[in-house]
Amino acid sequence: SQQGEEDPQALSIQEGENATMNCSYKTSINNLQWYRQNSGRGLVHLILIRSNEREKHSGRLRVTLDTSKKSSSLLITASRAADTASYFCATLSTGANNLFFGTGTRLTVIP
Amino acid sequence: DAGVIQSPRHEVTEMGQEVTLRCKPISGHDYLFWYRQTMMRGLELLIYFNNNVPIDDSGMPEDRFSAKMPNASFSTLKIQPSEPRDSAVYFCASSFQTPGAKNIQYFGAGTRLSVL
Numbered sequence: 001s002q003q004g005e006e007d008p009q010a011l012s013i014q015e016g017e018n019a020t021m022n023c024s025y026k027t028s029i030n031n032l033q034w035y036r037q038n039s040g041r042g043l044v045h046l047i048l049i050r051s052n053e054r055e056k057h058s059g060r061l062r063v064t065l066d067t068s069k070k071s072s073s074l075l076i077t078a079s080r081a082a083d084t085a086s087y088f089c090a091t092l093s094t095g096a097n098n099l100f101f102g103t104g105t106r107l108t109v110i111p
Numbered sequence: 112d113a114g115v116i117q118s119p120r121h122e123v124t125e126m127g128q129e130v131t132l133r134c135k136p137i138s139g140h141d142y143l144f145w146y147r148q149t150m151m152r153g154l155e156l157l158i159y160f161n162n163n164v165p166i167d168d169s170g171m172p173e174d175r176f177s178a179k180m181p182n183a184s185f186s187t188l189k190i191q192p193s194e195p196r197d198s199a200v201y202f203c204a205s206s207f208q209t210p211g212a213k214n215i216q217y218f219g220a221g222t223r224l225s226v227l
Contacts, residue, residue, distance in 0.1 A: 031213060042115070042202055042218030043154075088154070092214045097142065097161065099216060101154045 004089050004102030012108040019076040021105040023089030024069075030092045032065055033099065034074050037086045046087075047074075081111045117203050117219035125227050129191040132222045134203030135184055144216060145178055145188050146202040154202075160186065193226045200224070 004025040013019050023032070031050045035043040049056045049065045049072070056063045062075040076083055086106050090099040116135040124130055136143050144159040158168040163180045171178070175194070180186040190197055200223050204216040 033213075033215065040221075042220050043204075043216075044218070045215050048213050048215065090216075097208060097214065098144065098156060098159055098167065099214065100156075103153050 004091055004100065006087075006089060006102040006105045008105060009103070010106040010108070012110065013079055015079060015081055015109055015111050017079055019079050019083070019107055019109070021074045021087050021089075021107070023072045023074070023102050025072075025089070025091045025100070025102075026070065027091065027093045027100075029067070030094050030096075032063075032072050033090045033092070034061075034063060034072075035088045035090060035101075037088065037104070039085070043088060076107075079107075079109045081109050083107060084109045115203055115205050115217050115219035117201075117222050119222060120220060121223045121225075123225045123227065124193055126194055127192045128226075129189065130193045130197075130224060130226075132188040132201050132203075132224070134186045134188070134219060136186070136203070136205030137207075137217055138184065140205035140207045140217070141183075142206045142208055142214075143180060143186050144204040144206075145186070146204065147199045148202060148221075149199045157188070190224075193224075195226045198224055198226050 004023045006023045033048045034046045037043045047058045047063050049063045060077045065072045086104045088104045089102040118133045145157040148154045157170045158178045160180045178188045200221045202221045204218045206216045
Protein backbone atom coordinates (compact mmCIF):
# COMPACT_ATOMS: atom_id res chain seq x y z
CA SER A 1 0.00 0.00 0.00
CA GLN A 2 1.17 3.52 -0.67
CA GLN A 3 -0.79 4.80 2.28
CA GLY A 4 1.07 6.55 5.01
CA GLU A 5 1.13 5.21 8.50
CA GLU A 6 0.60 7.55 11.38
CA ASP A 7 1.40 7.24 15.00
CA PRO A 8 0.16 7.37 17.53
CA GLN A 9 -3.30 6.18 16.50
CA ALA A 10 -4.74 8.13 19.40
CA LEU A 11 -3.36 10.88 21.62
CA SER A 12 -4.90 12.49 24.68
CA ILE A 13 -3.39 15.62 26.22
CA GLN A 14 -4.29 18.48 28.53
CA GLU A 15 -5.17 21.89 27.15
CA GLY A 16 -2.04 24.00 26.81
CA GLU A 17 0.26 21.07 26.13
CA ASN A 18 1.90 20.40 22.79
CA ALA A 19 0.75 17.56 20.54
CA THR A 20 3.06 15.74 18.13
CA MET A 21 1.88 13.37 15.43
CA ASN A 22 4.10 11.40 13.09
CA CYS A 23 3.62 10.13 9.56
CA SER A 24 5.68 7.68 7.55
CA TYR A 25 5.27 6.99 3.85
CA LYS A 26 6.78 4.73 1.21
CA THR A 27 7.21 6.51 -2.11
CA SER A 28 9.11 9.46 -3.52
CA ILE A 29 6.92 12.52 -3.03
CA ASN A 30 6.28 15.93 -4.51
CA ASN A 31 4.70 17.28 -1.34
CA LEU A 32 3.16 16.17 1.93
CA GLN A 33 -0.01 17.68 3.36
CA TRP A 34 -1.79 17.55 6.70
CA TYR A 35 -5.55 17.57 6.99
CA ARG A 36 -7.89 17.80 9.95
CA GLN A 37 -11.26 16.10 10.34
CA ASN A 38 -13.73 17.08 13.02
CA SER A 39 -16.25 14.45 14.02
CA GLY A 40 -18.94 14.06 11.37
CA ARG A 41 -17.29 16.48 8.97
CA GLY A 42 -15.11 16.41 5.88
CA LEU A 43 -11.35 16.80 5.86
CA VAL A 44 -9.89 20.30 5.88
CA HIS A 45 -6.45 21.16 4.57
CA LEU A 46 -4.10 22.57 7.21
CA ILE A 47 -0.60 22.88 5.83
CA LEU A 48 1.59 21.69 2.96
CA ILE A 49 5.33 21.08 2.83
CA ARG A 50 7.18 20.52 -0.41
CA SER A 51 9.78 17.78 -0.81
CA ASN A 52 12.62 20.31 -0.91
CA GLU A 53 11.53 21.92 2.37
CA ARG A 54 12.46 20.67 5.82
CA GLU A 55 10.23 22.75 8.08
CA LYS A 56 7.12 24.88 7.74
CA HIS A 57 5.14 26.96 10.21
CA SER A 58 1.58 28.20 10.18
CA GLY A 59 0.25 29.77 13.36
CA ARG A 60 0.44 27.11 16.09
CA LEU A 61 1.31 24.41 13.54
CA ARG A 62 4.83 23.25 12.76
CA VAL A 63 5.53 20.58 10.18
CA THR A 64 8.84 18.87 9.55
CA LEU A 65 9.79 16.61 6.67
CA ASP A 66 12.67 14.15 6.44
CA THR A 67 12.69 12.69 2.94
CA SER A 68 15.66 10.43 3.72
CA LYS A 69 13.57 8.71 6.40
CA LYS A 70 10.31 9.18 4.50
CA SER A 71 8.70 10.71 7.54
CA SER A 72 6.97 13.86 8.69
CA SER A 73 5.73 15.24 11.96
CA LEU A 74 3.00 17.71 12.86
CA LEU A 75 3.38 19.71 16.05
CA ILE A 76 0.46 21.65 17.49
CA THR A 77 1.64 24.02 20.19
CA ALA A 78 -0.43 25.31 23.12
CA SER A 79 -3.30 22.98 22.29
CA ARG A 80 -6.93 23.97 22.80
CA ALA A 81 -10.04 21.90 23.33
CA ALA A 82 -11.13 22.99 19.85
CA ASP A 83 -8.10 21.15 18.39
CA THR A 84 -9.83 17.86 19.24
CA ALA A 85 -10.12 16.09 15.88
CA SER A 86 -8.49 13.45 13.69
CA TYR A 87 -5.38 14.49 11.79
CA PHE A 88 -4.28 12.88 8.53
CA CYS A 89 -1.14 13.15 6.50
CA ALA A 90 -1.43 12.87 2.73
CA THR A 91 1.33 12.48 0.20
CA LEU A 92 1.45 13.53 -3.42
CA SER A 93 3.76 11.05 -5.09
CA THR A 94 6.03 12.22 -7.87
CA GLY A 95 4.11 12.16 -11.14
CA ALA A 96 0.75 11.47 -9.49
CA ASN A 97 -2.41 13.54 -9.42
CA ASN A 98 -4.05 11.99 -6.40
CA LEU A 99 -3.16 12.04 -2.73
CA PHE A 100 -2.51 9.01 -0.55
CA PHE A 101 -3.92 9.49 2.92
CA GLY A 102 -2.54 8.03 6.12
CA THR A 103 -4.51 6.18 8.75
CA GLY A 104 -4.93 9.23 10.96
CA THR A 105 -4.25 10.21 14.56
CA ARG A 106 -7.20 10.88 16.83
CA LEU A 107 -6.29 13.82 19.11
CA THR A 108 -8.29 14.59 22.22
CA VAL A 109 -7.50 17.81 24.10
CA ILE A 110 -8.91 17.80 27.60
CA PRO A 111 -10.02 21.24 28.91
CA ASP B 112 -17.87 29.92 -2.95
CA ALA B 113 -20.03 27.43 -1.05
CA GLY B 114 -17.40 24.73 -1.19
CA VAL B 115 -17.97 21.15 -2.27
CA ILE B 116 -21.62 20.22 -1.82
CA GLN B 117 -22.75 16.66 -1.28
CA SER B 118 -26.26 15.28 -1.04
CA PRO B 119 -27.89 13.68 0.74
CA ARG B 120 -26.08 14.07 4.08
CA HIS B 121 -27.58 10.85 5.37
CA GLU B 122 -29.04 7.91 3.50
CA VAL B 123 -30.66 4.87 5.01
CA THR B 124 -31.71 2.13 2.64
CA GLU B 125 -32.42 -1.55 2.55
CA MET B 126 -30.16 -4.17 1.06
CA GLY B 127 -30.71 -4.56 -2.66
CA GLN B 128 -31.85 -1.00 -3.24
CA GLU B 129 -30.11 1.44 -5.57
CA VAL B 130 -28.32 4.34 -3.94
CA THR B 131 -27.19 7.50 -5.69
CA LEU B 132 -24.85 9.98 -4.05
CA ARG B 133 -24.37 13.42 -5.51
CA CYS B 134 -21.56 15.94 -5.57
CA LYS B 135 -21.13 19.50 -6.80
CA PRO B 136 -17.44 20.46 -6.89
CA ILE B 137 -16.04 23.93 -6.42
CA SER B 138 -16.47 25.98 -9.57
CA GLY B 139 -13.31 26.03 -11.68
CA HIS B 140 -11.83 22.90 -10.15
CA ASP B 141 -10.71 20.35 -12.72
CA TYR B 142 -10.26 17.26 -10.54
CA LEU B 143 -12.96 15.42 -8.61
CA PHE B 144 -12.37 12.55 -6.20
CA TRP B 145 -14.71 10.06 -4.53
CA TYR B 146 -13.59 8.50 -1.22
CA ARG B 147 -15.09 6.02 1.21
CA GLN B 148 -14.28 6.14 4.92
CA THR B 149 -14.82 3.35 7.43
CA MET B 150 -13.33 2.59 10.81
CA MET B 151 -11.81 -0.63 9.54
CA ARG B 152 -10.31 0.55 6.25
CA GLY B 153 -9.81 4.27 6.82
CA LEU B 154 -10.08 6.64 3.87
CA GLU B 155 -10.09 4.86 0.51
CA LEU B 156 -9.93 6.52 -2.89
CA LEU B 157 -12.61 5.02 -5.11
CA ILE B 158 -12.27 6.95 -8.36
CA TYR B 159 -11.15 10.31 -9.64
CA PHE B 160 -11.95 12.45 -12.68
CA ASN B 161 -10.00 15.06 -14.59
CA ASN B 162 -12.02 17.45 -16.72
CA ASN B 163 -15.04 15.12 -16.36
CA VAL B 164 -13.11 12.07 -17.61
CA PRO B 165 -12.53 9.11 -15.25
CA ILE B 166 -8.79 8.69 -14.80
CA ASP B 167 -8.42 5.93 -12.23
CA ASP B 168 -11.23 3.72 -11.01
CA SER B 169 -9.03 0.98 -9.57
CA GLY B 170 -10.40 1.72 -6.10
CA MET B 171 -13.98 0.94 -7.02
CA PRO B 172 -14.66 -2.19 -4.99
CA GLU B 173 -17.05 -4.02 -7.31
CA ASP B 174 -19.13 -3.70 -10.44
CA ARG B 175 -22.00 -2.69 -8.21
CA PHE B 176 -20.30 0.69 -7.94
CA SER B 177 -20.33 3.20 -10.78
CA ALA B 178 -19.53 6.90 -11.04
CA LYS B 179 -20.27 9.52 -13.63
CA MET B 180 -19.41 13.14 -14.21
CA PRO B 181 -21.68 14.43 -16.98
CA ASN B 182 -20.40 17.99 -16.63
CA ALA B 183 -17.92 20.08 -14.67
CA SER B 184 -20.40 20.91 -11.93
CA PHE B 185 -21.93 17.53 -11.10
CA SER B 186 -20.93 13.97 -10.31
CA THR B 187 -22.76 10.91 -9.04
CA LEU B 188 -21.67 7.72 -7.32
CA LYS B 189 -24.17 4.90 -7.68
CA ILE B 190 -24.36 1.60 -5.85
CA GLN B 191 -26.68 -1.00 -7.33
CA PRO B 192 -27.60 -3.24 -5.61
CA SER B 193 -26.49 -1.99 -2.21
CA GLU B 194 -25.25 -4.33 0.52
CA PRO B 195 -24.80 -3.84 4.29
CA ARG B 196 -21.00 -3.84 3.87
CA ASP B 197 -21.34 -0.69 1.76
CA SER B 198 -22.28 1.22 4.89
CA ALA B 199 -19.73 4.00 5.27
CA VAL B 200 -19.23 7.73 4.88
CA TYR B 201 -18.66 8.72 1.28
CA PHE B 202 -16.74 11.90 0.56
CA CYS B 203 -16.36 13.92 -2.58
CA ALA B 204 -13.39 16.26 -2.97
CA SER B 205 -12.25 18.60 -5.71
CA SER B 206 -9.03 20.37 -6.57
CA PHE B 207 -7.54 22.71 -9.13
CA GLN B 208 -4.28 21.43 -10.50
CA THR B 209 -1.77 23.05 -12.80
CA PRO B 210 1.86 22.04 -13.41
CA GLY B 211 3.68 22.69 -10.17
CA ALA B 212 0.43 23.20 -8.28
CA LYS B 213 -0.03 21.95 -4.79
CA ASN B 214 -2.91 19.52 -5.41
CA ILE B 215 -4.76 20.65 -2.31
CA GLN B 216 -8.12 18.89 -2.06
CA TYR B 217 -11.34 20.44 -0.74
CA PHE B 218 -13.76 17.99 0.79
CA GLY B 219 -17.51 17.98 1.05
CA ALA B 220 -19.26 17.21 4.32
CA GLY B 221 -19.85 13.62 3.25
CA THR B 222 -22.82 11.30 2.89
CA ARG B 223 -23.34 8.80 5.69
CA LEU B 224 -24.80 5.67 4.11
CA SER B 225 -26.44 2.94 6.14
CA VAL B 226 -27.58 -0.19 4.32
CA LEU B 227 -29.84 -2.34 6.46
